[in-house]
Amino acid sequence: MAPLRGRRTARRTLLGTLTGMLLAVSTIMVAPAASAQIPGQDEIAKSPNMELLANIPKQGPMAGVNNLGSDWAFQGKYAYGGNYAGFTVYDVSKPATPKVVAVVSCVGAQNDVSVAGNLLFLSTDSSRSDDSCQSTSKPASDPTAWEGIKIFDISNPAAPRYLKSVETKCGSHTHTLVPGGKGVSYLYVSSYFPADNFPDCQPPHDLVSIIKVPMSNPTAAAVIAEPNLFPDGGFPGGTEDPNDVEYTYPTTGCHDLTAYPKYKIMAGACMGDGILMDISNPEKPYVIDNVRDDENFQFWHSATFNNKANKIVFTDELGGGGWATCNEEIGPEKGANAIYEIKGKGDKRTLKFASYYKIPRPNADTENCVAHNGSLIPVKGKDIMVQAWYQGGISVWEFTNSRKPKEIGWIERGPLSTTQMIIGGSWSAYYYNGYIFSNDIQKGLDVVKITDKRTDKGAKVRMPELNAQTQPDYFDLD
Template sequence: MTLLHTTRARRRQLGVAAAAAGLLATLLTAGPAAAIPDPGDPPARGKAAAGVAAETRQAIESGDVPGVDEVVHSDNIEHVTNLPKDALQGTNSDLAFQGRYAFAGNYDGFTIYDIRNPRSPKTVAQVLCPGSQNDISVSGDLLFLSTDSSRSDDSCSSTTQPASEKSSWEGMKIFDISDIRNPKYIAAVETACGSHTHTLVPERRNVYVYVSSYSPNAAFPDCQPPHDGISVIKVPRKAPQQAAVVNFPVLFPGEGPDGGGNPGAPTNPGVSKTTGCHDVTVLPSKDLAAGACMGDGILFDIKDPERPKVIDRVQDNVNFAFWHSATFNQKADKVVFTDELGGGGGATCNAEVGPNRGADGIYDIKGKGDKRKLVFRSYYKIDRHQAATENCVAHNGSLIPVKGRDIMVQAWYQGGVSVWDFTDSSRPKEIGYFERGPLSATTNVTGGSWSAYYYNGYIYSNDMAKGFDVLKIDDRRTDPAKRVRTDELNVQTQPDYFDRSHGWGRWDD
């Protein structure tokens, strides 16, 4: 382990742009994109590079798309500051928060920022520990880091090694952050098919970690099909070195080598075959979890965190290619699922792809107990069309805690950051946005906001290429959230902001 702004803003025209050059599924050339190539990715059918460049230049010149790196935002959003990437030059990934600190994942490791003054964040520590995608969470003195690339060993100095070799390692890494300026790597747990993402279910004595991974292969000794479940790790807080996998609940039981998840093509063309989960979000105060599992969305009970139980399962074989992530509303009577069409590298926010693919799917939760059902209500997608060179699709976001309303902020890669209201789950609407123009006017370069989360009065965005952004929204619809404070936030472990008995939130009077 090794320790190691922008120009002008103007209001975009909404819903007006040159038609983009088809669905691009190009992934990062310097490293993995947001997801390893997903089975549901459609074949690339875009125009030649010259055509893409010509359309992008025309869209910029006409004002339909901002210029390269130009910042635009709605009147109610302020771009407070930006910290460019420093020692860690890999792709920026997820975010977590604790007290005055933000923890930012990067494919090369992670960075800790002091955000006591959000207008002037400071870098506290940078830890070099390569292993995509370094999904990150914190709980007390422990920091958790996902490794989803086959490595020569579990150290931070490992090198890439084929997954077909039995000695290869991937899984969860655990750090001690009691000395915030000098994190210490203290434990590792190997998990089947690695750890693409993970979710914490914290208790007083233990932290349970739900590990999501996928894409098994008969040639991989530690990633065998059908792999239709998640790994559950138990981490004793006082002895994290004893962390171990305690269960692998099968979420999609079925006969045969392919298990019981969505079969994908040819049965469901353009849809991912389910071979595990991409992400799980838990709402501990309600003993609920929602899983975004490639070709399926699931709702499950986590009263016994070691033995989660599936309540309901849904598919969308028309518009969803890859179920990517999930967000509950505060009352736990809705779930927003995201579809990562194109694997995170496609230009899918355009007129050609349309408003329903690469979007959010909003589901109401109806019924009680084990009879609860997920009922589809509508799609939400940003209507600011992006250039043919911009990767854009629904990605990670969080609730903005406004009592009585369902409002969230969400990353859309080079589509930027969207603040939107889904209180009426059949009629979602955007209420604010921030974005940059394309990274390139000539070629498809992957970048943009990976995660955009609300924490204690500000919005923090980890841009894959541009670094750490701080935003602030001033709007009567979101202003009540400024009084809500929490001491720790891992977005996939959703707090109950308005139930003081659980100790999640508090109010500034």
């Protein structure tokens, strides 16, 4: 869920290089791929069934090129957009004319968000001097450094109020909300990249941190469990050069987890492993099955169930989101989605590979492009997903036939630059109450409409709330 994975650049090779790419405009001159299919600089190209309805640029402290737009959460008429510098609250009751309601300055990459009731949860995976929104950077090797979860009161969306922080091991790169019933919610915190000189992030770090939140008393939120998901150590990783597309990451934690509370299951994208988990007891999750793909997957990044919970779409964030991987040289199977079918029942369930899906359009060599965050479009009897691909734009695609996925619609901008790599494009593209909302890393909020007989029924499904990593059964809402 992030081109920049955390703050621990001292222990990265590939990702150390990406940090520089993401925190400053690259000065390396790159020749763009030659193709008539690639739109011109900042030019919008799209399929006939897709339309850009609105754009609101990043606001105030969010606007800098280094302050990347990140994840989304939705509640009622409001959309909450994360950014490395904080988060923005939008009124999207009229999607063609959205309005900015509040801009909350709170530095702490990558600031992924989720909402529940009157609370907003914010992930900090950036080693900070303290837990305030005015903190400064501090080395992770310093035992006084802080990172983890921040909790805000959003009972007044126009004036969010910071309530509480919870420190977690290795920070919080992403988090997943799991409803617990009886006024309790759980946050499953994903983090990774431990190091021997980090006092609060020691290897092997094969765990997730579980925070229990009493919803009526959020200041009592605390870590209540740290289950080890990989007692065997997880995938050991490849031995090649990490700057090579053939490199595969060892598992040292999870990048992203997606819960499907109705079925009491969770899918995990955990660097070198894709996992299916049982969360019947949310304080004691356990792994049912895991899969690996050391041939084509470099970094298991995120996961999405289909509505029937018999398939999972895993993504591979090849190059950490900072490479141009949507081209003929990389090909259709690296930096792609992998569709897995769930076979069997109970603890005997297994994951069976079906196919890969990658956008079929080439991108310029100055465009970072790889599979990233998306959500289902709720069409009964069909498996259809909208997905962000950074500067590859937004793709709407169908995987009802697991072995023959196909694109339904798409929209993208041309490269931010034709001579140098500038990190940009759609980070998260989610479908909410009939519209696609994209958090563009550089361009801000995009509202997109798809008009197609294959997806139109999805516009009739109305949801009171959406955290994409906490999947609902869309048709329980009819």
